[in-house]
Amino acid sequence: MFDQSPYTCRVEWGRRGAREAAERGDIIIIVDVLSFSSTVVSALNYGAVIYPYPPNIDGNDYAQKISAEYILGRAEAAKAGKPTLSPVSFNEEHTNKKYVLTSLNGAFCTWIASKVPALLIGSLLNASSVAAVTNQLRLQMNASVTVIPCGELWSNGKEEEDTLRPAIEDYLGAGAILSYLAGEKSPEAEVCIGAFHHTRSKLEALIWDCGSGRELRERGFGADVKHCSRLNVYQTVPILKSDHFVEYY
Template sequence: MFSQSPYECKIEWGRRGAREAAERGDIVVIVDVLSFSSTVVSALSAGAIIFPYPPELDGIKYAESIGAEYILGRAEAARGGRPTLSPVTFNEEHRNNQYVLSSLNGAYCSWIASKVPALLIGSLLNASAVAATAERIQQETGTGITVVPCGEMWDGTHENEDRLRPSVEDYLGAGAILAKLNGEKSPEAEVCTGAFNSSVNRLKDLIWDCGSGRELRERGYETDVRYCSQLNVNNIVPIMKEGRFIMCK
């Protein structure tokens, strides 16, 4: 059976990968560069409290039950001047406010893997910081580390087709984190690290012009793409505790 279990540092894709890592009891780092992970980092930097929740479930009802605000889609929320899945919409005005953030990829993968010893949120923004935190927790617990690039979902899939679309930005984000981990890496993790190392000087250009980057730019979110492409500009490491993300200390 396919397994990266013999290695300390592993990589698994998407929801199925999140479940695989959770079943192993690994420390899990969720990577959704455009934009869930970057938004969580930005929100916590502004002092907000984020609860991830799968979009297929009733997020509005869940938000009401915990006294939080449900984050709407980018366009709808922007019209009302409210924070969205766009990381640049969070600021000091949102300090201490609670929000339920849904997404098909990052929020869903976080929900699937929520019972692991430690679930961290990683992005290009905080790659070095999240790697250092994961490694510290690994030394304390003796568990492995799995980095989970979430990827995207194909639209209009036919019956029996897999919806997962691996994405360049999440692969590079995962590689940025894996490159800072000292444990023995699986071959899959080594290749991901190599992809990042060979691309590090072109990160902004590659993400700007990759499929996900073009999609956001065509919808008018060029600022999001630029923001999320920055490497190691934030030391905030979100960790999940009791269903919400807080800053790991």
């Protein structure tokens, strides 16, 4: 199969892209702006400990085994006053507390690619910081980098259809990170960077009104959309260590 292997910095979509990059042994940056990546970055910014877990395995049982709290769905957690996949639900109260976080896209891609030399979490919130750390790791490990915009999943997909729905918020987040990365970019990465540069002045408006943003807003989570659309507001860089994320120093 023809791929982006001649280039240092690449971009691949979703679970399949995560597996491809993992098999190459690339450094991987997972980008799921609304909201897994943004939630992990925000949670670690407040000192929470996040264990990513795929949605097709019993996360509640896993949480009990490691003495962590299993993160509930947005609506359920909001009623209980607990942190959730909503990034704005985390604050100082959650410092040093352990949480199991699952999602259909970002957590699943993380699970698939967990054995790579380094797996980092990127978002618009920490785009320049995660790129700076990756630039260091790339030189230390002599490895290439693949940025994975996770995308969304179509609902009610038919058996013969691909369920991945490319999501512009993830593509723009990936483009932002790639724009700060050193190294030769693949054509796919260059186009992704171009999308970011072209829209940088109106990122918040575009993400507010994109399909994923509208879905969250209509469910009452407009604050999440606003929070996740901000560029370079955190220096926090989550990196996977064994089974959980720690802040890179």
